[in-house]
Amino acid sequence: MTFNFSKKTAIYTAVFFLLTNLVFTQQTLSPNTNYLTDFGKMWTFDDLPLDYFLDEYGFEPTDEWIEKLQKAALQFGGGCSAAFVSEDGLIMTNHHCARGGIVSVEEEGEDLLKDGFYAETLEDERKIERLFVDQLIKIIDVTEEINIAMIQFDSDKEKVVAKDEKIKEIENEYAEETGLVTRVVTLYNGGKYSLYLYKRYNDIRLVMAPEFQIASTGWDWDNFTYPRYELDFMFVRAYNENGEPMKVEHFFKYYSEGAEEGEPIFIIGRPGSTNRQLSVVELEYIRDIQNPFMIQYLDEVYNSYFEMFEKYPERESELLNRVMGFGNSRKVFHGRQDGITDETLMSRKKLFEEKLRNIVENDLELNSEYGHLWNSFESLFSDKRKLGFKEFLYNLIPWSRPKYLQMAKDIYELVNELNLPNDERKDKFKEENLKTTLEQIYPEDFDEELERKILRAFVSSVYFELGEENPLTKKLFNGKKGNEAVDYILSNSILGSREKVLSLTDMSKAEISNMNDPFIYFIENTNDELEKIIEKSKEINQTLTVLNQELGKLIVKVYGDQMPPDATGTLRLSDGVIKGYEYNGTIAPGKTTFYGLYDRYFSFGQKLYPWGLTPNWQTPPDGLELSTPINFAATLDIVGGNSGSSIVNKNGEVIGLVFDGNMESLAGNYLFIPENNRAVAVDSKGLIESLKHVYKTDRIIKELLNGRLTK
Secondary structure: OOOOOOHHHHHHHHHHHHHHHHHHHHHHOOOOOOHHHHHOOOEOOOOOOHHHHHHHHOOOOOHHHHHHHHHHEEEEOOOEEEEEOOOOOEEEEOHHHOHHHHHHOOOOOOOHHHHOEEOOOHHHOEEOOOOOEEEEEEEEEOHHHHHHHHHOOOOHHHHHHHHHHHHHHHHHHHHHHHOOEEEEEEEHHHOEEEEEEEEEEOEEEEEEEOOHHHHOOOHHHHOOOOOOOOOOOEEEEEEOOOOOEOOOOOOOEEOOOOOOOOOOEEEEEOOOOOOOOOOHHHHHHHHHHHHHHHHHHHHHHHHHHHHHHHHOHHHHHHHHHHHHHHHHHHHHHHHHHHHHOOHHHHHHHHHHHHHHHHHHHOOHHHHHHHOOHHHHHHHHHHHHHHHOOHHHHHOOOOOOOOHHHHHHHHHHHHHHHOOOOHHHOOHHHOHHHHHHHHHHHOOOOOOHHHHHHHHHHHHHHHHHHHOOOOHHHHHHHOOOOHHHHHHHHHHOOHHHOHHHHHHHHHOOHHHHHOOOOHHHHHHHOOHHHHHHHHHHHHHHHHHHHHHHHHHHHHHHHHHOOOOOOOOOOOOEEEEEOEOOEEEOOEEEOOEEEHHHHHHHHHHOOOOOOOOOOOHHHHOOOOOOOOOOEEEEEEOOOOOOOOOOOEEEOOOOEEEEEEEEEOHHHHHHHOOOOOOOOOEEEEEHHHHHHHHHHHHOOHHHHHHHHHOOOOO
């Protein structure tokens, strides 16, 4: 179809869109906008907005309902959410929350990620070592105690030390008194402090997990997207000290029919962190300095692992989690950056701050206490910008750096140690141990091909941060980039091969000391500056902690409990409804069905990556109705850490299991926009239908529907 636009039509169209945009902007940023909704709906259990629930849904939660939701929900392992779904300790969470645990219980000849796992009897359930879950028992406000400890000191450094010592004292005191796991949680950046007391369950056993493919259909391509067609779930069980299934009072009964679009639903889980209450100048620093650096680095590291993954399909189980992990991280930073560079989002943040500043300026008491805040933030971030991201760049062993840097650090230490008499050196650098030490520095199984690719990512970071004309950049790479730069630096380094490193045992002290090695040059020419940056950064962060605490106190004073605090990796409740939304020029449905799962499979040529299906799914099993909902999108407020959270209806019954958010939800790190911010979940109806018709897990089905183990 061809459209012929006249010049006049084009002008009218342009004017129409301009006016439409202006009207939209004026509506979005109107002075009558309720800016408090920008801070989202992550409510703490000691401060739930009961009046709001009544006004919004005609629903008035009882104390019993609140206690049930709090104590049925769990914090799962190191960073996910979960919940009890039977009185016999059965726990539901996401498959991706414990993949390492699944692998850890494999027996000889098994591939549980590929084939899945089902314990047909209690005796078949397998203990996952070092896995635990925490149940929130009680919350105590300890704000006054911590504030009293801090106000006795003048300097920011002393205030932060006093705060940390008081927190440790409170946690130890209550842990000893109650026998529970204790944690003081900082809310509103220090405007409030709460002590959370947890009961910990340490004996956790695997009950059922589907195969990796159905739990991650679409892999990194579908990550943070919707519509979705994925069954990201697993079941484990808590056992008591006698090796018996734990009896629990509070659990979510399973509702196998799911929820209707528009009915009130609630998510209970542990959102990791948000930055909705930061100053505008801090958000601008994140937008201009932090995010761009992390995006370019994560993109490069992801490409390194993806290239290896494509080249070596036989290493799938080894490389897949790295591909998925870095794919997840890079999408997070890209999505956040898309949000924070959006003019509307930042305008709303600025308008909220202007409104808050006006309140302060027109109140003598508030102005005397908090009037200095914004000038202080401006000055602080002016200093912080000067540091750039050199602390990350110069540090030799932070997260996901090329192993060549750690090896270089060891060689650098060796050079310095060889200047000492043999009896004064560290044991590993004494002449009699030197060969063994060098073999450990450059191990025989060193993955040179992979590490060269990660070194390429480091090269990219050096250029990004320092620029082409920096003397250090020129010395290291001689104007070369990418793989050519990697070839250049390794061809001129002792780290170019294992043989070169081992040859150090045959070199004299003078020869070793006079090596013109680029890696050694890098260390020697960044060490002093790194120490100064670390010291300055520590000083800035201490001041920032105090300033953000003052800002948090101000927000609490002005708005009280009208807005929830930023996420802190602790239990929250969020409300919403199942609802589709506009995206990419079309409309996403509130619910997706099994039909979509098969459409993806056939549309992409029935290939394993990334929308493939394992043999048990390739032909729809008898009895599986393809119109059954498999996933849904909801207006619930979530971020990373909510994975594995149960979604319940007004009766406290499970109707879904969150496993992701959409791309638009990533901007929720800075501001909650309910129009298109969505949580993505497995529908309880689709999940139980898969248990019936594909996995035939009769024992689990009966336990879910009855809320207890049955014979």
